[in-house]
Amino acid sequence: MKKEIQLQLTPEVAYTEDLFKEAALRAAGISLAESDVYARQVKRSIDARSRQVKINVTAEVFVKEVPEPMLTFHNDYPNVSNAEQIIIVGAGPAGMFAALRAIELGVKPILIERGKDVRARRRDLAAINKSHIVNPESNYCFGEGGAGTYSDGKLYTRSKKRGDIRRIMEIFVAHGATEEILVDSHPHIGTNKLPKLVAELRNSILEAGGEVLFDTKVVDFILDGNEMKGVILQNGEKILGKGVILATGHSARDIFLLLHQKQILIEAKPFALGVRIEHRQNLIDQIQYSCAVDRGPYLPASYYSLVQQTEYQGKQRGVFSFCMCPGGFIVPAATAPGELVVNGMSPSRRDSKYANSGMVVAVELEDLPQYAHYGPLAAMMFQAEVEQKAWKMGGETQVAPAQLMVDFTNRKVSESLLDTSYQPGLSSVDMHAVLPKMISERLRQGLVAFGKKMKGYLTNEAQLIGIESRTSSPVRIPRDKESFEHPIIKGLYPCGEGAGYAGGIVSAAMDGERCAERLVEKYVRR
Known part of the structure; x- marks a missing residue:
């Protein structure tokens, strides 16, 4: 029973x-x-x-009944060593899950990743944190597993209609995640456990006869008229396939530039930009759990979600928390020298004494008239210029500009800053001078409103650390709603966050699976 x-x-x-x-x-x-x-x-x-x-x-x-297993997925993939092949560019969750789904469908994936494998990435992350050296091919955004591997591992998604969420979770469990992610309403793996899991996903691809190429950069496409036939690598090698799934993530600006240069249709896309806000985790717990001292041994580190409409020059724009990391750390997420970007991450136990969250402002294309001459790259160029300015104002290293929260709302440069989880360090700066006025003014309004919604949130016991700019792709690569294929270039399947069709690990993984299914259905099964 x-x-x-x-x-x-x-x-x-x-x-x-x-x-x-x-x-x-x-x-x-x-x-x-x-x-x-x-x-x-x-x-x-x-x-x-x-x-x-x-x-x-x-x-x-x-x-008096044996429970059925919670896990129904089994990773018994067929061998596709000699099968027809497709090309997948980018080994983040979209690319890896596209590869696994292709294998299930009897097709061989060639997975191409510009960065290093998940273990080798660690040395480049240490170089960013300790020596302020940014490797443009291997960093917190580029490398096996994509941006999520070393920047958190949250699996919560609202994308209920985009695919089978339970299936994605079970594939994670089959490759090493705990069954807790099948139970929790806001599942989370943790940046300390994700690397091993990502390596297991890769092993499944290799054991089934797929190929994974690291330190391999795509620099051009092989086109026959309006048909995508393959890719050209930095070393001049050409790889051909039945189609190309482009899953390069939201930070692959060189790919966006390449598409534009090849006159392949792309579009500017709204995104959001702001800062990371760091509190003591204990303070957030006291606010959220109404506890006088600490949350006790049983409750997990608390999180928050905030949103507020603000007005500037007669235009309404949302200010909202993004990628909140309880018990986490702030990390340097630049992908090239001369820019400064921050992101957040949490280990599986969420046991850091800090809580951080992106606090960002929606940016619409009509807000960027001075960038209109860049065409579909307008939002990307705006994003890049703000990151470069933050780098200069932080001291032209990975030291981040920062300001105490109340000081920011009062437009006062902070005399000193708080301890921080951000390893490269902080520099006290007027963040109103770092951020464009349309961002800083709306952010100021939002923080004042949030202080009223969460008593104790607006405090100089918290600080703004800038900037958080890689919230989503500033470019969309269009595709047909049904076939997922580019509307002009046949055999090209824009996929995941970088193409503008996902917003996190799970939604990207689901999108990767669907792109693989559509490509195989049209070009391999016909």
């Missing part, structure tokens, strides 16, 4: 296995003395709306 029940539990009961089982059996009306009983959580979320934090749990109770 199987029963599904809804429970509202204290954190201690929800996160302690024996106490949870006891509460579940009692709620299901089953005697605690009953033999052959089993209880498990299938969904779990935190309700912090009242002073007494509760955990909402959907549970299954089994009596």
Whole structure:
């Protein structure tokens, strides 16, 4: 017999296995003395709306019945060594999941990655943090696993209609993630565990006969009229395939430039730009959990989500939190020398004493009239100029410009700054001078409003660290809504965040799978 029940539990009961089982059996009306009983959580979320934090749990109770496995996916991929091949450019989640789906469909993927494998990337990340040296091919954005590997691992997505979220989660579990990601409402793997998982995804591709090429940069496309036939590598080598999935991420500006130079249709796209805001995690816990001292041993580090409409020069624009990292760190995410970009990450235990979040302002194309002459690259050029200015104002290293939060709202340069998780260090700067006025003024309005929504949030115990500019791609590579193929170049499948069709690890992975399915259906199965 199987029963599904809804429970509202204290954190201690929800996160302690024996106490949870006891509460579940009692709620299901089953005697605690009953033999052959089993209880498990299938969904779990935190309700912090009242002073007494509760955990909402959907549970299954089994009596004299063996529970079916939570994991139904099995990574028994066919061998595709001698199959027809497709080309996938970019080994982030979109590219890797496109490769795995191609293998399932009996097609050989050639996965091309400009950066290094996930282990070798670490040396380049250390060079950014310690020596301020940015390798334009291997950094927090470029390399195996993409930007998400070393910058967080959050798996929450609102993209319910874009694919099978559960399937993506199960593939992660099959490659090393814990089953907790199948249960939590805001699942998270952690930047300390993602590298091993990414390596396992690669091993599945290689063991099935696919190819993965690292330190391999695509510099041109092979076109026959309006048909994509393959790619040309930096060393001059040509690789041909039945089609090309372009999954290069939101920071591959050279690819956007190449597309534009080849007169392949691309479009400027709205995005968002702002800063990272760093608080003590304990302060955010006190606000969110209404606790006087700390959150205790059972509750996870708390997060927040904020949004506010603001007005500047008669135009309404949203200010919103982005990629909030409880118990996390701020990292340097530049992809070229001469620019400064920050991002956030959290380890799996979220046990840093800091909380950070992007706090960004929506940028529409009509806000950028002075960049209109760049055509489809207008938003990208604006983004790049702001990053270059931040680098100069921080001292022309990876030291980031920063300002205390209340000082920023009062337009006062901070006399000193707080301790920070950002390893390259901070420089006290007027962030109004770093950010374009349309950004800084809206950000100031938003922070004042957030201080009213979350009492204690607006404080000089927090600081703005700039800049957060890689929120999404500033360029969209158009594609047909049904076929996912570029509307002009046949055999080209724009994919994932870089093409403008995803906003995180899970949505990018789902998009990669769908692109692989469409390409194979049209060019391999015909």
